[in-house]
Amino acid sequence: MSTNGSAPLLQVEGLVARYPVSRGVVGALRREPKLRVHAVDGVSFSLRRGEMLALVGESGCGKTSTAQSVLRLIDIDGGSIQFDGTELSGLSPRALRPLRRRMQIVYQDPYESLDPRFRVGATIEEPLQVHGVGSRSERSDEVRRALELAGLTPPELYVDRYPHELSGGQRQRVAIAASLVLHPDLLVADEPVSMLDVSVRAGILAILDELRDNGLAVLMITHDLSTAAHYADRIAVMYLGRIVEEGPAHEVVENPQHPYTRALLSVVPKRDPRERSTPQILRGETPNSIHIPVGCRFHPRCPLAIEECKAVDPELRRPAAATDPAHRAACIRV
């Protein structure tokens, strides 16, 4: 490990990622302006070893694009990504390669992310072969270790099985094992349990919890605020390509400041039927990220919006009512 424990493993500043949108043949002939989706529009955050940050938000808010940018799975259009002191944004694929093995991702759908023709052992060993790691027996030891970390014990019971012989929860454990086999420092978990049955979700999240306790940095992408509240150390709430509120998970959930976060939390159903509350339902839908509103991007749906909000694009800063110094929100009204 080249850095000391206090510096962040991952430091993202002003990240921007845009996708071109097709204008269609007619649009192109009419020379209509090229349209771009501003998937990530100036996102900054940091992540330490042994920490879990949850990026939460609704579909289209840019949380998955942010994670993909960090892993350089998509090209970025601006900003800086520092991984363990190395700037990733300008690196060639070749220079990136040794760093790639230290950053891994677990996808949402364990039915799609595993090759059905590969036995479990081969799936987990593949990254080792790709990166030319170890002898055959060393690789076999690593596969066993990864299976154990993912809670598939004893490993002998699983190495020779095919994905179709496994339940959804077991498949996701295989995907996690494959992501751990290279001893990464950073794990991105993109909606790791949303395809799984409720009864097995906690088991998968407990693995991530334990890996975090053992020093892994975990970036979890989720739309489920209850999961984020329960497992993450910090929560960053995204809206239309920006982080609008960020802070320690408990502070964001119990003392939300941004009107979007407040609305979002109010509509999360509670488990206890005696705690029925009136949700604060926002009307309409999130605008598309091609035409982002001027000023505060949330102002057209915001219950607190004033004239100034149409002009000022608010920066993240500490809200007046924050009870934690690390709590930040992008709203001029709080």
Add this chain to the structure above:
Amino acid sequence: MSALLEVEGLNVWFDLAGGGELHAVRGVDVQVDAGERFGLVGESGCGKTTAMLTIMGLLPPNASVAGEVRLAGENILARGEESVSPHRWNDVAMVFQGAMNAFNPVKTVGSQIEEPLRLHGIAEGRAARRQVAELLERVGIPSDRAARYPHEFSGGMRQRAAIAMAIACGPKILLADEPTTALDVMVQAQILELLLSLAEDFELALVLVTHDLPVVAQVCDRAAVMYAGEVAEAGSIDALFHTPRHPYTRMLFAATPDLHAGGERVVSIPGAPPRLDRPLVGCPFHPRCDSRFEPCPTVTPLLKVVGEGHVAACHLNDHVREGALV
């Protein structure tokens, strides 16, 4: 007075292509009163969707059914399609899982909502189009959007349109199968709000089929928890959460994280549900249960009254006095 919908001793088997059969619904009893909001909860493969499709008479040809489904006292399974079809859509309607993705992409949304009105002889031509406009407005879609195609609607809007189509013929019961599962939490709140207001305005009984316990906790009066094709426990949603009498109910709630219960441990349920293509012996939940004891692997527990309007199928209730917790 009898309930609006009574399901009694319902069994559904599917013939499997490779021989053998899968016993998907294994003796289900459920009652839903007029205007009630009822939750049917369970994980994938527990038989909740199959039970609902049976009520609609929409099972595939490889299914066989036993038991009764009574609608206002009449057994609509008695003569197969002949006895179900007069009630389908007119009395009992369903929003299918993934309905918002099941629109025909080459027909306008309005014409697709118009179809049931025409087929059921409720309205035609201009009158039908007027009714479609009213339905759309009622579910929160501007009526001028009737001429638009499904791809021009967002997921939430398509779900609203699917609900409009389901209520087009004025049913008394609406079965909604995972109506918010693929939706964002804010859109989910909008759709649930819509379903509740429709239920109130039209005195609809709402059966919400879902794996999402918190949604049921916030929306329903009563619920049944299904496991391996059976009802494990049923009662008021308050009783299910605060005084569960089946370990599966308790463990399912404990496996569900709550926004404000940060310090509480969320515990998964070990193992997986049993295969339903083989005979089951004993309690179907016993291999995963944290409270099993000697009768569980061999003796099948029957649903037993454990409180007012509260039933559970667990041997713990054979010995425990009424009121004590599992």
